[in-house]
Amino acid sequence: MTVLEPTSAPRAPGAAFIFKKALISALVALVLFSLMIGIRTEAGPTGQLIYWTRFGDLAALVAAVFAGSIAVELLRWRWGPVGMVRIVPPGVTSALALARRAIAPLLLIFALLVPVIFYDQRYILDLGILVLTYVMLGWGLNVVVGLAGLLDLGYVAFYAVGAYSYALLATNFGLSFWICLPLAGILASLWGVMLGFPVLRLRGDYLAIVTLAFGEIIRLVIINWQSLTGGPNGVSGIPRPTMFGIPLTPGDDGLAAKLGIEFSTTHRIVFLFYIILALALLTNWVTIRLRRLPIGRAWEALREDEVACRALGINITTTKLTAFATGAMFGGFAGAFFATRQGFISPESFTFQESALVLAIVVLGGMGSQLGVALAALTMIGGFELFRGLEQYRMLVFGVAMVLLMIWRPRGLIGHRAPTVFLKHSQEISSDLVKEGHG
Amino acid sequence: MDYFAQQLINGIVLGSIYGLIAIGYTMVYGIVGMINFAHGDIFMIGGFIALISFLILVSIGLTAVPVILLIVLLVSMAITALYGWTVERIAYRPLRHSFRLAPMLSAIGMSFVLSNFSQVAQGARVKPVPPIITGGYTLLDQNGFVVRLSNVQIIVVITTIVLLLIFTWMVSRTRLGRDMRACEQDQTMAALLGVDVDRTISMTFVIGSALAAVAGMMYLLYYGLVDFYMGFVAGIKAFTAAVLGGIGSLPGAMLGGLAIGLIETLWSAYFSVEYKDVAAFSILIIVLIFMPTGLLGRPEVEKV
Numbered sequence: 001m002t003v004l005e006p007t008s009a010p011r012a013p014g015a016a017f018i019f020k021k022a023l024i025s026a027l028v029a030l031v032l033f034s035l036m037i038g039i040r041t042e043a044g045p046t047g048q049l050i051y052w053t054r055f056g057d058l059a060a061l062v063a064a065v066f067a068g069s070i071a072v073e074l075l076r077w078r079w080g081p082v083g084m085v086r087i088v089p090p091g092v093t094s095a096l097a098l099a100r101r102a103i104a105p106l107l108l109i110f111a112l113l114v115p116v117i118f119y120d121q122r123y124i125l126d127l128g129i130l131v132l133t134y135v136m137l138g139w140g141l142n143v144v145v146g147l148a149g150l151l152d153l154g155y156v157a158f159y160a161v162g163a164y165s166y167a168l169l170a171t172n173f174g175l176s177f178w179i180c181l182p183l184a185g186i187l188a189s190l191w192g193v194m195l196g197f198p199v200l201r202l203r204g205d206y207l208a209i210v211t212l213a214f215g216e217i218i219r220l221v222i223i224n225w226q227s228l229t230g231g232p233n234g235v236s237g238i239p240r241p242t243m244f245g246i247p248l249t250p251g252d253d254g255l256a257a258k259l260g261i262e263f264s265t266t267h268r269i270v271f272l273f274y275i276i277l278a279l280a281l282l283t284n285w286v287t288i289r290l291r292r293l294p295i296g297r298a299w300e301a302l303r304e305d306e307v308a309c310r311a312l313g314i315n316i317t318t319t320k321l322t323a324f325a326t327g328a329m330f331g332g333f334a335g336a337f338f339a340t341r342q343g344f345i346s347p348e349s350f351t352f353q354e355s356a357l358v359l360a361i362v363v364l365g366g367m368g369s370q371l372g373v374a375l376a377a378l379t380m381i382g383g384f385e386l387f388r389g390l391e392q393y394r395m396l397v398f399g400v401a402m403v404l405l406m407i408w409r410p411r412g413l414i415g416h417r418a419p420t421v422f423l424k425h426s427q428e429i430s431s432d433l434v435k436e437g438h439g
Numbered sequence: 440m441d442y443f444a445q446q447l448i449n450g451i452v453l454g455s456i457y458g459l460i461a462i463g464y465t466m467v468y469g470i471v472g473m474i475n476f477a478h479g480d481i482f483m484i485g486g487f488i489a490l491i492s493f494l495i496l497v498s499i500g501l502t503a504v505p506v507i508l509l510i511v512l513l514v515s516m517a518i519t520a521l522y523g524w525t526v527e528r529i530a531y532r533p534l535r536h537s538f539r540l541a542p543m544l545s546a547i548g549m550s551f552v553l554s555n556f557s558q559v560a561q562g563a564r565v566k567p568v569p570p571i572i573t574g575g576y577t578l579l580d581q582n583g584f585v586v587r588l589s590n591v592q593i594i595v596v597i598t599t600i601v602l603l604l605i606f607t608w609m610v611s612r613t614r615l616g617r618d619m620r621a622c623e624q625d626q627t628m629a630a631l632l633g634v635d636v637d638r639t640i641s642m643t644f645v646i647g648s649a650l651a652a653v654a655g656m657m658y659l660l661y662y663g664l665v666d667f668y669m670g671f672v673a674g675i676k677a678f679t680a681a682v683l684g685g686i687g688s689l690p691g692a693m694l695g696g697l698a699i700g701l702i703e704t705l706w707s708a709y710f711s712v713e714y715k716d717v718a719a720f721s722i723l724i725i726v727l728i729f730m731p732t733g734l735l736g737r738p739e740v741e742k743v
Contacts, residue, residue: 392558
């Protein structure tokens with residue numbers, strides 16, 4: 001990070017200026033909320049719409065906007081103009097560099113130890129499984145969006161394909177989780193290729209809308225093909241995974257009985273935790289390895305400039321298709337895991353919101369940074385959980401957080417690019433310097 | 440044949456509503472180059488505001504339907520336009536020169552904010568309204584097959600046509616329209632020549648949102664209900680319409696809207712209602728395979 005001295009201290013804005021700005025914001029808020037908050041409508045008992053006024057709430061909200069606007073102005077003045085680089089003492093810089101190198105192994109060790117530390121806390125274990133599922137999805141989508149630069153808004157489709165593959169294979173043919181897991185991955189990657197073919201020629205936002213449409217098509221087909229998928233009722237009674245044939249049940253052939261320990265439902269949760277941890281690490285490992293292979297380099301080249309790629313003789317078709325297939329395969333694995341963990345799946349779990357959430361994790365993580373994606377998943381899902389009590393406001397807060405995070409760090413939490421190939425030493429550069437083609 | 444004529448009428452009415460929303464998408468895309476994911480929710484907000492202002496006007500004893508409709512139209516256009524302006528100001532302007540995905544994610548976030556805001560503010564249940572405009576004409580009546588054109592349908596189509604004419608005039612003849620076209624071609628050059636780019640972009644959002652508000656009100660009149668979730672599906676369809684017509688092209692947006700409306704209606708009439716959205720999306724994918732820039736879009740010039 002370069003260190004620059006600000007040429008002059010920012011001048012304090014006058015009180016009148018701040019007041020005027022706050023007044024305008026409050027006025028705008030008054031108009032915006034006048035009908036939406038001030039009047040509450042509801043269908044009455046006879047089907048007739050009734051309404052009542054809530055001017056108290058309206059006044060409180062407008063006052064809050066007024067106060068908030070003053071606070072934001074004052075903060076902005078204190079923090080100085082946008083783009084000013086703060087001076088960081090060298091000691092802190094080196095400490096930060098050390099922390100950054102240490103954070104990945106520390107996180108990994110922590111993740112491995114979670115079931116040991118929080119053995120008694122079912123809630124934390126469940127949350128950990130959820131976070132790891134999203135870490136895995138984020139890493140999977142990272143192959144498509146972060147590495148190959150193909151904007152995919154329908155990633156949840158592959159998650160759904162994986163989940164339904166396992167659910168249907170297991171409930172109809174009685175196949176075990178460990179046989180279905182690779183099958184789910186293969187099926188999902190086939191769908192990835194199927195999506196990939198038509199969109200080969202599309203770029204940027206056209207690609208985004210087609211992938212979105214694809215995700216919606218898959219969801220709508222799942223809802224409407226009732227004879228196969230059970231429609232909106234979903235598939236229930238999905239078998240739990242076994243530890244290589246030994247079920248984790250209280251019966252005589254269960255794992256607890258064989259090991260001679262007392263049965264506890266926590267065993268299964270811990271087992272699931274380690275499965276998803278292993279799957280996520282597999283995703284990460286494969287991605288890191290692939291980045292060093294010609295195909296991974298072709299992905300990154302494609303992200304930076306598609307035209308140049310073509311000029312250099314890189315086969316765009318196979319490059320794009322493999323990216324879609326690889327990303328989709330990991331989505332399929334995660335889906336199969338989701339199905340076995342929940343024991344029940346329905347189309348409601350595979351809405352556009354999930355795609356948006358996973359995409360937000362990837363972008364917030366810094367597009368291509370494996371560590372960034374993990375941290376972003378932890379932040380988003382963990383933050384999401386904090387608001388579990390406020391069920392009604394949860395998505396609202398999530399949306400606000402998404403907007404604020406994007407404004408605060410448009411390049412994501414880890415906005416640095418480490419080159420895959422280098423001559424003498426790896427020099428990280430800020431992503432702001434990376435000019436991406438519109439792939 | 441009668442059945443087909445009836446479905447054609449229904450499709451055109453639905454297509455007009457989609458077209459009005461699609462214009463907002465295509466305008467914003469043309470100027471800022473981003474998918475305004477929150478636009479569908481702006482449409483939903485427009486519907487809600489129309490509903491609430493309608494309720495107030497009726498309860499204070501106004502009975503003249505044309506007066507009510509006019510006031511509701513103006514109020515919902517004004518307030519919804521302010522929503523569009525605020526959304527641009529808060530969520531998009533700080534990210535204007537950021538990299539491509541940032542404004543899009545912020546738009547998705549804003550879409551969640553708007554839909555959940557109205558869920559929190561107005562409750563999750565569907566809000567029905569009694570039919571405001573009744574009556575209509577029977578165009579054809581033979582062998583029990585009746586082709587009807589209701590007054591609501593006439594109003595929807597006429598409003599759409601009038602708005603489109605005003606809008607086309609504005610883009611092609613006024614100072615603002617010229618500024619908008621200039622910003623669309625080259626923002627830096629436009630700014631150098633004295634165009635206030637920020638203001639022009641804000642006005643684009645204001646106009647797009649006002650049109651979405653009209654669409655919201657028409658939806659309310661036509662279907663007689665609003666709910667907080669309707670913005671998402673309508674938004675995706677309208678965006679599909681904009682892409683189908685060639686994003687960035689205004690006549691394309693209207694054409695795409697009509698196409699999507701007709702496909703949806705005819706598919707539900709002749710094949711299955713459940714798969715109407717699948718049909719619309721599949722058509723989108725097929726059109727894009729053979730015409731990657733949509734029906735009326737300009738081919739993108741690749742520069743190295």
